[in-house]
Amino acid sequence: MLDRITSVTLSSVTLPLGAGISDAKVLTGRQRPMTEVAFLFAEITTEAGHEGVGFSYSKRAGGPAQFAHAREVAPDLIGEDPSDIGRLWTKLVWAGASVGRSGAATQALAAFDVALWDLKAKRAGLPLAKLLGAHRDSVRCYNTSGGFLHESVEQVRDNATRTLESGVGGIKIKVGQPDHAEDLRRVRAVREHIGDAVPLMVDANQQWDRPTAMRVGRALEEFGLVWIEEPLDAYDAEGHAALAGALDTAIASGEMLTSVAEHAELIRHGAVDVLQPDAPRIGGITQFLKLAALAEHRHLQLAPHFAMEIHVHLAAAYPLEPWVEHFDWLYPLFPERLEIRDGRMHLSDRPGLGVTLSEQAREWTVARETVGTSR
Template identity: 80%
Template sequence: MPPSTADAIPAAFQAGEATLDRISWIRLSSVTLPLATPISDAKVLTGRQRPMTEVAFLFAEIGTEDGHEGIGFGYSKRAGGPGQFAHAKEIAPVLIGEDPSDIGKIWTKLVWAGASVGRSGLSTQAIAAIDVALWDLKAKRANLPLAKLLGAHRDSVRCYNTSGGFLHTPIEQVLENADASLARGIGGIKIKVGQPDSSLDLKRLEAVREHVGDEVPLMVDANQQWDRPTAQRIGRALERFGLVWIEEPLDAYDAEGHAALARSLDTPIATGEMLTSVAEHWELIRLDAADVIQPDAPRIGGITQFLKLAALADHRHLQLAPHFAMEIHLHLAAAYPHEPWVEHFEWLEPLFNERLEIRDGRMHLSGRPGLGFTLSDQARAWTVDQAEFGDRP
């Protein structure tokens, strides 16, 4: 007699008495969020990318036999959204019947379901939405905000605004945006640099620093547009502005170049947002290539992978400033041992019914369980594709 399917599964992977609930339903949604104004940073001005007009989101909603539900999301800018949705559709069926609390096991199972396309990039970004939903579900089951489930070190996190300082924005409007951010209670201001004519960057930065004063935390972001000599030269010129950091001065994968720059400049170097795995970030950490590490949970595979990376960063006493997706990263930053930063973008607000509280330069955790967000009717209206698996309780 041939062995049964259950007999063929190693005992270590078979469910036991500790499995109290199972995943019974998954819904994946591809949502396209239009931006009110085309967005340009240095990558556009150097001809490497076109202006950004929309952001594609992959939402995962997961339900269990006992009626618990969680929601998570990932995203892609300019390209990749349909690909993330397509890959998630292929691998999502393996979730049915799994214990939703076994998040690490599920992450590995999803990776193996799509092993031929690797363990970074689009494939694990598709997994990220599912992973985030499982963590949201787990925290909701415990009736805790996600940060409290993870073990928060603080109930609020320093925050800075990025959306008001893009290069398509005239400097007069940048200054007005800075005033509005500070009036709203946001603590710091970041502006984009990296133009082909660096003297224009310096003029914009001089105007912002003079306008907001020396006490306001100020950052700049070159979006990978300098080569090593240019980054060294401009980095020295930027020292006088007392910046919190210089972000992505070099190509995201030039870890050795970032390390040399970090050694030679007084201003801290920040990078990491474009990397798509823990392994890629480890190269930065190993080479002391960043004073401030900027992982993006949706880009590296979700919260499960982010926690691994955070442990490595903590071991080296690095500063942490997660990229974008403040709705997720507020919780993860609150659980980091060293005082972090969170990036403020208001772009995602139409997708959710709830809002984050910002005051006194900090973003505050709410008492809502999980991530603390529910999808808005507008998010449903912007849905361009959807797939469901299993049966909703």
């Protein structure tokens, strides 16, 4: 049955974090500690009464820019058939073509795109993963939010204990400090604490140069890491390729890239063993699916970054066994919870993404605008 979009409601929501969050970019002086995350939510309704919700986000600067761009292009969705998701993505990207096909512009479009996929799955009465064609009902998961550098190594170890007891399967900690010996000390302490059997990853957040990455990467080999993440600048495909060729430990990257084309460069150079795309950052689910096809063709592992509420579905639909990143930061935004046990994140039977906006999210809304007319 043909349906039409009647309204789009945009909300800019500021999520406060409990403490200033620091990774290596803070310790090297490139950024300030992070105290909040800006979310862009899009709620789309149709003539037939169907609804979809999607979101994008920005850490530190960029949230107002995403909201402003989304507000400008949202009218182009009114009257359209919500099933034509690919065509609508193209229509919206051309509506803002002068500001490009990556960055804040396409991150704004991601909120619409995710909402349209949520709506489509709800119309089918299926979880999004099932609509896409799931390969599994649960996905391996690892935690990042307990491994930041503003906390002492003793606190990171305690966090790891609680995380593993909660059912999460792996632990990732931050490295990339100016003192490389301190990085190695923290990794050794955590590895000894959790044991050799627990999957352990590290993330340097782009803070090493090529010689340092090679030297520290070799020193990290003894810890049996699942991967070393972002050892170099995100756009240094050749440098990542050299590391991937020289080290036994897998190299992971991709979260800071904001288009399929940028990820394709990593793939073309053989720069990563583990690709880490972020659906909200690259323009949504439509773009993520294009990238996933490229990654599968090259037999790459997949570990989507952040936004587990979206990525658990996309990872479940990836043919090769993936990972999903567990972050508890977003818990206040949604009343629903993903089931996590035995080291895996399990799909719910709720249709679509399986999440709704909480009252707390409504209270944290700093800007809101509706285009079109509600039923």
